[in-house]
Amino acid sequence: MDYNSKLKHERFRSSTAPKDTLDEEMESDRGRSINSAAVRRLQQKTQVFPLESNSAVRSRLTHSLEVQQVGRYIAKLVLKKITQNDKLKELGLEDKQDGFTSAIEIACLLHDVGNPPFGHFGEEAINMWSEKSLLNIFTQKFGEVIKENYLVKDLLCFEGNAQAIRLLHSLQDLNLTYSQVACLIKYTRPAYEPKPNDATDSFKYRKKKPGYYFSEEEYVHTLQNSLNIASGNRFPLTYIMEAADDISYCIADLDDALDKDILNVEQLHDAIKEIWESYLDDERIDNAVIKKRYLPNLADNAYERCQLENHNKNHKYILTLRTNLVNDLANYASDRYIDNHDEVFNGTLDASLLDGNDEFNLATEVLKNVAAKYVFSAKEVERLELQGHAIISGLLDIYTPLLNLDYEDFKTLSQNEFLKSSPIETRLYHDLSNKHKRCYCECVQSVFEKEEVSDADKILELYYRSRLLIDYVSGMTDRYAFEEYKSLKAID
Structure with a gap:
């Protein structure tokens, strides 16, 4: 193992101000990321509760900052343990410790920038619209056979x-x-590749979701070649970013539920113990692990501490629980990184650092199940998700006439910013972001330059035209999507 083959200076384009060391290059990446619009938009995207006016409740940005801190902690623990084993120099990390930590921190900050408005239900809304409307447009233009097109x-x-x-x-x-x-490529299959359906598939975890689109496939392959990442495998630091995210959100959603009075301390405390005990009937979990009562004991300690608090019992309970849990899980994740170092380095570990038939993995599962049962299914949350679905699908429907235009008409519209025969479509096109239109035009330029255009060319153009609309809507913040929807629907 030599991290010199993984932690490199290379970029897609040469930097106009190249740095001398990896640590300096990572500082450059930090500056580019923190100053990006992608990060700024996270402050107005939901974590669980869309359009939330209570600033104490997490946005995607505050969640990402918490993930960043946990990721930094795990990275420091990993480096400390490598140092204790006297392997820093052997692994090529002697002069890369700051860069190692910084890459993980910034990956944690950026890990949610691709999420659409209204959280994970926003993803569902886009996919439902695509299945219902977008597929129908492709079928009408190219016939039923198009359904099998990658x-x-x-x-x-x-x-x-x-x-x-x-x-x-x-x-x-x-x-x-x-x-x-590479730290951000959590899943390793393109979106057109089917999910592994065999439980014994050696890639079943790494490929359970799409990791990149066809539109970025060439870039991802170039990245993989540069960093010696075999097809289907991960980058080693991705495991730490993923663990930091899992540790953070398994407790954060419950914290927000307390803040919004969806649960009180007694209900949350009882739910943790109830769901922990329910695993006694689960054959997958060793009963000895359950009988250790790791998480219930942490919860009992937090409950005892909160009873001594006169004013803010909620804060005391969740603070005590979170502090102990994060410390234990971060140490556990760092141990798993070191114990499975060869597989992690090569990206072949087909599991997360928090997996395992033990009390730490079970603690994260229990907390996620508490959130699913008592928070995500709360009427207030489900109502907000329905509103989000209506807004996202409604916006995509509003812009759908742009997809219905034939190839020649949309080519004219995109090149001239005007199509006399289509005044509605012209105005809809003007409404789109210039950044997204620039990307579309660059991607289809080679098609537009052809004198004779085949069906395959037209399919490729419509692919990027569809991406144009999805990019625009998915990039909106919750509030902006809500206001745009009301404006375009002429709702006061």
Whole structure:
């Protein structure tokens, strides 16, 4: 193992101000990322509660900052343990410790930039619209056989992780180092490739979701070649970013639920113990693990501490629980990184650092199940999700006439910013972001330059035209999507 083959200076384009060391290049990536519009928009995108006016409740930005801190902590623990084993120099990390940590921190900050408005239900809304409306448009233009086309399959799988790669490379052109972007490729299959359906598939975890789109496939392959990442495998630092995210959100959603009075301390405390005990009937879990009562004991300690608090019992309970849990899980994740170092380095570990038949993995599962049962299914949350679905699908429907135009008409519209026969479509096109239109025009330029255009060319153009609309709507903040929907629907 030699991290010199993974932590490199290379970018898609040569930097106009190249740095001398990896640590300096990572500082450059930090500056590009923190100053990007992608990060700024996170402050007005939901974590769980869309359009939330209570600033104490997490946005995507505050969640990402928490993930960043946990990721930094795990990275420091990993480096400390490598140092204790006297392997820093052997692994090529002696002069890359700051760069190692910084790459993980910035990956944690960027990990949610591809998420659409209204959280994960926003992803569902885009996919439902694509299955219902977008597929129908392709079928009308090219016949039923188009359903098997890989570009169409690619469009039918919107995924926040894949959209993040598209956003950072194709749309915002941040020109981050390959090492920085590789940290974000959590899943390793293109969107058009089917999910592994065999439980014994050695890639079943790494390929359970799309990791990138066809539109970024060439870029991802170039990145993989630069960093010696075999097809289907991960970048080693991705495992730490993923663990930091899992650790953060398994407790954060419950914290927000307390803040919004969806649960009180007694209900949350009882739910944790109830769901922990329910695993006694689960044959997958060793009963000895359950009988250790790791998480219930942490919860009992937090409950005892909060009873001594006169004013803010909610804060005391969740603070005590979170502090102990994050410390334990971060140490566990760092141990798993070291214990599985060969597989992690090569990207062949087909599991997360928090997986395992033990009390730490079970703790994360229990907390996720508590959130699913008592928070995500709350009427207030489901109502907000329905509103989000109506807004996103409504916006995509409003812009759908642009997809119905034939190839020649849309080519004219995109080149001239005007189509006399289509005044509605002309105005809809003007409404789109110039950044997104620039990306579309660059992607189809080679098609537009042809004298004779085949059906395959037209399918490719419509693929990028569809991406244009999905990029625009998915990049909106919750509030902006809400206001745009009301404005275009003429709702006061």
